[in-house]
Amino acid sequence: MATTRKRTVKRPVTKKRSAKTTSARKPSVKKAATKKASARRPAAKKSSAKKSSAKKSTTRTTSSRATKPLAEYNRKRDFTRTKEPAGTVPKAKGSTLHFVVQKHAASRLHFDFRLELDGVMKSWAVPKGPSYDPKVRRLAMEVEDHPISYNTFEGTIPAGEYGGGTVMLWDRGTYEAEDGGGPASLRRGYEKGDLKFVMHGTRLKGAWVLVRMNRPTGKEWLLIKHRDDTADPDYDVTADETTSVVTDRTMEQIADGTRVWHSNR
Numbered sequence: 001m002a003t004t005r006k007r008t009v010k011r012p013v014t015k016k017r018s019a020k021t022t023s024a025r026k027p028s029v030k031k032a033a034t035k036k037a038s039a040r041r042p043a044a045k046k047s048s049a050k051k052s053s054a055k056k057s058t059t060r061t062t063s064s065r066a067t068k069p070l071a072e073y074n075r076k077r078d079f080t081r082t083k084e085p086a087g088t089v090p091k092a093k094g095s096t097l098h099f100v101v102q103k104h105a106a107s108r109l110h111f112d113f114r115l116e117l118d119g120v121m122k123s124w125a126v127p128k129g130p131s132y133d134p135k136v137r138r139l140a141m142e143v144e145d146h147p148i149s150y151n152t153f154e155g156t157i158p159a160g161e162y163g164g165g166t167v168m169l170w171d172r173g174t175y176e177a178e179d180g181g182g183p184a185s186l187r188r189g190y191e192k193g194d195l196k197f198v199m200h201g202t203r204l205k206g207a208w209v210l211v212r213m214n215r216p217t218g219k220e221w222l223l224i225k226h227r228d229d230t231a232d233p234d235y236d237v238t239a240d241e242t243t244s245v246v247t248d249r250t251m252e253q254i255a256d257g258t259r260v261w262h263s264n265r
């Protein structure tokens with residue numbers, strides 16, 4: 001695994017890819033203007049207005065996030081009605097970072113892509129899910145941070161509740177910064193909107209990147225597979241893997257509450 005990481009970092013193809021994605025975004029000088037425009041416009045959601053104004057301050061991230069982590073997550077949910085876990089930040093234990101991908105049949109089917117960072121799961125809703133084809137860019141809409149305890153959630157959220165529908169644990173594992181720089185590097189990458197990482201999952205492996213698009217919302221990212229020996233344009237992973245990575249259940253079985261017996265678990 002470590003060798004894969006080292007190799008991919010140094011590859012010229014990887015460079016080319018990141019140059020390409022950089023050019024796809026507007027130069028960062030324009031960022032301030034765009035942000036201002038978004039702050040002026042009446043925001044649809046309270047939270048996005050709060051966030052975009054907060055983004056103007058360079059010191060915001062740690063301060064505002066540290067005061068109320070998972071506040072948005074908790075505000076959106078009624079825990080007397082949903083079985084999802086309430087949002088709390090556990091004490092840090094160990095340096096291994098986890099990821100989870102949940103297939104979520106809400107009003108629209110999507111894959112929730114969650115990366116652990118600083119005690120929470122940074123989260124993106126990816127309508128089409130990840131692709132192993134390095135030429136494919138998958139839209140990833142950033143959503144509110146989720147608690148780490150969400151990583152074991154599989155089941156149904158009642159209709160009418162936030163995110164109502166069936167949730168499948170589609171993949172899970174650990175991940176790390178592509179450059180080997182640990183959480184500090186991931187934090188920088190997230191802030192910059194250029195998050196490069198290596199996944200060690202059951203279904204998702206190798207180097208990937210999340211690139212923030214320069215859009216007024218600041219929520220639109222692209223999930224792209226880096227070119228490495230795990231890349232495979234012919235492998236349609238979301239079509240191939242349609243059951244829970246933990247319980248082997250289909251979406252229908254999860255919705256029905258079917259328990260599947262595993263002799264190996």
Ligand code: MN
Pocket residue numbers: 104106110112125163
């Ligand atoms: Mn979702």
